[in-house]
Amino acid sequence: MATTGRQLRPLDEREMSAWHALIRAHNRVVRKLEAELEAEHGLTLPGYEVLAHLSEAPGEQLRMSELAQHAVLTPSGLTRLVDKLTREGLVRRDKCSADARVVYAVLTPQGRRRLEAAYPTHLRGVREHLIDALTPTQQEALSDALGELSGICRAALAEAAAGCEVTPREVTQREVTQREVTQREEAEAALAAAPRTT
Amino acid sequence: MATTGRQLRPLDEREMSAWHALIRAHNRVVRKLEAELEAEHGLTLPGYEVLAHLSEAPGEQLRMSELAQHAVLTPSGLTRLVDKLTREGLVRRDKCSADARVVYAVLTPQGRRRLEAAYPTHLRGVREHLIDALTPTQQEALSDALGELSGICRAALAEAAAGCEVTPREVTQREVTQREVTQREEAEAALAAAPRTT
DNA sequence: AGGTATTCCTTGCACATGCAAATACCTACC
DNA sequence: GGTAGGTATTTGCATGTGCAAGGAATACCT
Numbered sequence: 001m002a003t004t005g006r007q008l009r010p011l012d013e014r015e016m017s018a019w020h021a022l023i024r025a026h027n028r029v030v031r032k033l034e035a036e037l038e039a040e041h042g043l044t045l046p047g048y049e050v051l052a053h054l055s056e057a058p059g060e061q062l063r064m065s066e067l068a069q070h071a072v073l074t075p076s077g078l079t080r081l082v083d084k085l086t087r088e089g090l091v092r093r094d095k096c097s098a099d100a101r102v103v104y105a106v107l108t109p110q111g112r113r114r115l116e117a118a119y120p121t122h123l124r125g126v127r128e129h130l131i132d133a134l135t136p137t138q139q140e141a142l143s144d145a146l147g148e149l150s151g152i153c154r155a156a157l158a159e160a161a162a163g164c165e166v167t168p169r170e171v172t173q174r175e176v177t178q179r180e181v182t183q184r185e186e187a188e189a190a191l192a193a194a195p196r197t198t
Numbered sequence: 199m200a201t202t203g204r205q206l207r208p209l210d211e212r213e214m215s216a217w218h219a220l221i222r223a224h225n226r227v228v229r230k231l232e233a234e235l236e237a238e239h240g241l242t243l244p245g246y247e248v249l250a251h252l253s254e255a256p257g258e259q260l261r262m263s264e265l266a267q268h269a270v271l272t273p274s275g276l277t278r279l280v281d282k283l284t285r286e287g288l289v290r291r292d293k294c295s296a297d298a299r300v301v302y303a304v305l306t307p308q309g310r311r312r313l314e315a316a317y318p319t320h321l322r323g324v325r326e327h328l329i330d331a332l333t334p335t336q337q338e339a340l341s342d343a344l345g346e347l348s349g350i351c352r353a354a355l356a357e358a359a360a361g362c363e364v365t366p367r368e369v370t371q372r373e374v375t376q377r378e379v380t381q382r383e384e385a386e387a388a389l390a391a392a393p394r395t396t
Numbered sequence: 397a398g399g400t401a402t403t404c405c406t407t408g409c410a411c412a413t414g415c416a417a418a419t420a421c422c423t424a425c426c
Numbered sequence: 427g428g429t430a431g432g433t434a435t436t437t438g439c440a441t442g443t444g445c446a447a448g449g450a451a452t453a454c455c456t
Contacts, residue, residue: 008321015329017341022328025344026224027270031444044412065434072225077413079436084412101421101434123206130220131213134343141339143215145332146223229414242442262405275443277406282442299404299451403452414441422433 022146025130033125041118046071046081048122051090051115054107061094061106090114220344223328231323239316244269244279246320249288249313252305259292259304288312
């Protein structure tokens, strides 16, 4: 194997094992979960995630950009997915009165029902294929190792807006304004108790 | 949230964190690695994996079915990928003289060169985006937790044919025959030192 | 020997998704 | 007030991959 000018140490057995384990386990878990969700509820995993995140959001709505981050999709990918979910009546789009660029994705009652129906399947699948196969220590270790890696820390899961990735810097007027807009929108939309899921 | 007849306990914070960490970390690592491999070498990650596994096999060839398992693809998916790699001259197909159903995928010299060129990029990427971000303890834990899950244990990485998943049962004549065939083929093909990679 | 079940690989078809570009809008700064 | 730069979303295009089915070959059983 050629070595370039920059000396890189080949992966040792432990390292290679970790790498392969990530790839293989992910593939296995996701494929199984997807098959079950698809067969029983006609949902893809990202589709489920979108519904779930919307159900947890104030007013059951999220900006497309926010939702894309939550669902681990590119903006483009989310647009397609929301297109599809909209065709199926599970989601609808809404404009933002304060910023004409922004589009909200909103969970529909039908989408809520689909999500509720799929929740036990999803939970059972995640448990069966991942969580219950691990000891609490392993779960902790997994979360510890991969959590940092994935660009979020655990605290950020609860407070997405104040993620620990935020580096100390000036808070721009833009951010203040957006925060105000978001808070205003949330206050207006805070009329439905967001059911908890995933 | 509806509860079905089968009571499932919702994921607690630790469990959910582990689940999300797996999804997000995998996405992040793979996306970055893919972008680099594609930009610098015109290879997808599965494409790289195929070349790598072939280079490590006796005679630099593997049955399509074996290769599909190694590359974590369905037979169908592997067929398409090998189609593509064949068009690019990186891989060629070979018949099996002992079993007319079997097709071998064989690494070409051009494929070898591509792999060698891409190896440092891949290694650097895996290190930078995954391995070097973890402590050895975390790597171990990751491999420990996900290794079992992914249906292989660490020993099986070195001895793929005798995977620890093998349950005690009768060895059928079919398996004996296939083993003999494989050994014969390997003996015939064992004329090139398989360069080590990944 | 003949019939059936299983294996191996490929193909038809459909779907999901990302990159790059385009368009419209918003904010900060002069 | 005007402009440059940045943001948000969508669209054109291309690519990769899996399910289900099909066809050929092989193994197993009677």
